[in-house]
Amino acid sequence: MSPRTTTRRHRSALLGVTSLALVAAGLAGGQAEATTTPGAGATVAAPASAAAPGAKAASSGEAAGNYDSRAVSSPALVRRTAEVQKSRGAAAGKLADQIGGDATVSLDPVTGTPRDVTSRLGFLTGPSNRAATDVALDYVRGNLSGFGLTSADLTTLREVRSFTDINDITHVYWTQEIDGIPVFGNGLRAAIDGSGRLITVQGAPVSGVGREVRRSTEPSVSRADALDAAVADVRRDAARAGSTAERVWFMTADGLRPGWVTYTQPSGTEAYQHVIDASSGRTLYRRSTVNFEKDPAAASTSEKRGGKKGKKGKKKLPKGSALVHENYPGASGNNTGGRQHVVNLHELGYLPRRATWMRGPYASVWADLNDDDRVQEREKSKVPPRRKKAKFRLKPFPTAAGQATCSQRYVCTWDPTTPGSWRKNKNQDGVQGLYFTSKFAEWLKAAPFGFTADLGNFERAGGDEVYVNTMDGADTADGLPDGGHVNNANFNTPPDGFSPTMQMYLNVGPAYLAASSTEAFDNIGHEYTHGLSNRLVVDSMGFSTLNSYQAGGMGEGWSDLYSFDYLEKNNLISNDRRVDGELLYDRYLTKNRPFTRTAAIDCKVGDSLAPLCRQLDGEGTGGYTFGDIPGQLTTEVHNAGEVWAQTLWDIREVLGHARTMRLVTAAMTLSPDNPSMLDMRDAIITADKVIFSSANTDRLWKKFAARGFGYFAASIDGSDAEPVEDFSMPPSGTEAPGAILGTVTDTNGDPVAGALVLVAGHSSSTAGSYSDVTGADGTYVIGGVFPGTYPKVVAIADGFGNGVESATVPEGDAAVVDFALRRDWAAASGGASIASFDGVDYSIYGCGPDELIDLSLGTGWGSTTGPTEDPVTAADQVEPKSIVIALPQAVDITTIAVDPGNTCGDPGSSSTADYVLEVGATAEGPWTEAASGTFTEGDRGTLVDIPVTVPPAMSFVRYTMVSPQVPDFAGCPDAFGGCTYMDSSELAVYDD
Incomplete structure (x- = not known):
């Protein structure tokens, strides 16, 4: 299969790939689209790859979405969650009982071991003067059953990091290793306070990891092949800038896999961490390390003149004396800091005295005008020389055609209708970028934050100062920025030790001021903080875990x-x-x-x-x-x-x-x-x-x-895009606990065995897990529940759509909650299968035809829009794609439901618009039309019920995606991802 071709393009709020000058003059009519996140959010979006939906930067300029094969939407993971509850629920409950108070023992469904052990009210151990490492490991060693581990498992732990933060909390990190190869994302982390009390143990280590390694497939994919696969997963023809690859083990719902963890930067606005299966080359995990400021709305920057003119005869100011502002140019009203004033970059410690351009201890700043991520001489901001007047005074621009009105309060810093106008403020922009970034870095190092080198901050001494690209791409269209280099900003946070990149764009109207994003502190501060959060919320290997929607x-x-x-x-x-x-x-x-x-x-x-x-x-x-x-x-x-x-x-x-x-x-x-x-x-x-x-x-x-985050608020996990709010304070803890119990049946009243019933938002408690698995008679009992109203109790079973109910638990009594699950005859977990399909098979990337019937709106079937023999090029005409689903038995079909939403990281226009549904007794037909019509943007991310009247006892359903949700197909090659890819996320078949 040929991987997809893509070109380097940034996201643009307003322009698509139309001429910037035309837009500035109000003559362009197109508008680029935003990527919409389907279903449960970014974590469960299937991988894109250069040959899979999601790598369509050539068409839409949008990057591939995040993907994790361990996502909770996976049917295998749902089954494993039920298995974990059966095998580990009792032991986890005993550990929670032992902790007491408001304990948390939250089990990871993949490993079956705790992802989080803590208590909001107390500590796991008492005070101690022993080493923090010993306090934590002895606690785990003394509770092996509760953690689901063995003594042999503890021998696989290797301490890789330990430090004490500004709050006198000592953090210790262990990876799990076999033969020197770590397990990705699983390990052990512990936090111990200044009195030696254990606060929390986290990480979900793999139990029996040695046994899992022996069962795993032998690796056959080389390091170079893994890097190629990682780049191909997002775009085909890109250089592997900043590439690294290291061997890891990766725990999936189906067992341990050998893998390569890679870091690649396939373009100026794209950087990814992958885990590539070392046996199959398949993508197991993908995470973009780039955060964009807007999605998709753009900002604008305005500047105001400030600073006092130097007096004749005044002594020369020392080298490095520059004019800067503290907020944004022209700030007034309830904003200040808009007037330029003199600072000395050397004396502040933001720039070495021997520096020849804006490269300091916290940031290296240049105007990456051609967006090649390299520093050319013409892109460097000059170091202010010794002279009577400080450099560099900002030069305001008058109102330009088609732009938001410029003024002294909102000062424009360039003219989008004049090529090269940005040159007048290039040096000032670079100085301002260095000043803002360096000052904020020092601010965050101090109390109350304590974002120091131990926590992974950004400093040249550690080899990872921030690369600040001001006016990024300003000269990509004959002296102007092209449509992919305006109205946004982003921050790429690679692992510790690699420099992050902050890209600041020029802005263009009419909705936004013609100005540089670098000139506004809130833009710089926002982007820089992405680096902080991605360096603090990490796993045992130091990789960010901010992967889900929430x-x-x-x-x-x-x-x-x-x-x-x-x-x-x-x-x-x-x-x-x-x-x-x-x-x-x-x-x-x-x-x-x-x-x-x-x-x-x-x-x-x-x-x-x-x-x-x-x-x-x-x-x-x-x-x-x-x-x-x-x-x-x-x-x-x-x-x-x-x-x-x-x-x-x-x-x-x-x-x-x-x-x-x-x-x-x-x-x-x-x-x-x-x-x-x-x-x-x-x-x-x-x-x-x-x-x-x-x-x-x-x-x-x-x-x-x-704000709705009360005690009974409900969310299954971080990828849940449908949480339920609650405004309650916590129970006092003195109330007699109650229970939630009931029966899970199908719509015919027959019991459903093996269904997982869980209380969203309360995965653990003093009684262990707020969940249970139904027996042969379909009954379940969840005990030890605090009294109150739980708004989201969920029942999940193979072959059925999820059931969601609320439960009000009386003090010392039980709430009876019964579920009548709707049988989905098209669900693969219920016995359905794919008989045939048209188009390219993107299964290796997690968005093949099987994903259409996996009971998850977060994954789906990604196909192409045009001829299948040319899957990369944006199409000038649509070639419909059909899929035939074999039901497990003949069914009297009454309703077919479809989520036509985009999947696999593709943008919203890749969602299906026109469709046809047919039924048949055999896989070859003859076919009877059941329904046809057009889905709209409002149908994305939901299962749309389509009532049908068809012959009884049908065994096959054929679904045809006729066209994507592209508003103007004539302009397809320029603006919309739906011109290249066409998707649907789920299809269900009902007989009720």
């Missing part, structure tokens, strides 16, 4: 929070706590309009008259709550980030800067892998217990509960 949303929320926290604490913005809607991200570039974010960070819950507190639906007012994620907000990480940022800002307004930022930063190091927002809520409360002896816990719970 985790990605928290990454965006933290970045907004840390940026605003810096500005407010340094008196660069004012925030009247009695007034809503004062603090909007991207204030400068959007001229204080809600484009990049839908609302201000300081919008409190409830009715509000503030213009910047009107919600996304245009009707609701006030701040967002947890329930808005599945409600009015889309499954896009920046939207989820607004919920998280507003919640943390609420906490900051109560606890203040120092306490809030100490707790939030510390919590990142105490959270389990791939955390949900509820996991991180708990980690913040744990941090308060450790650092402040729980002095703030009651206030924390009140603020979390007010």
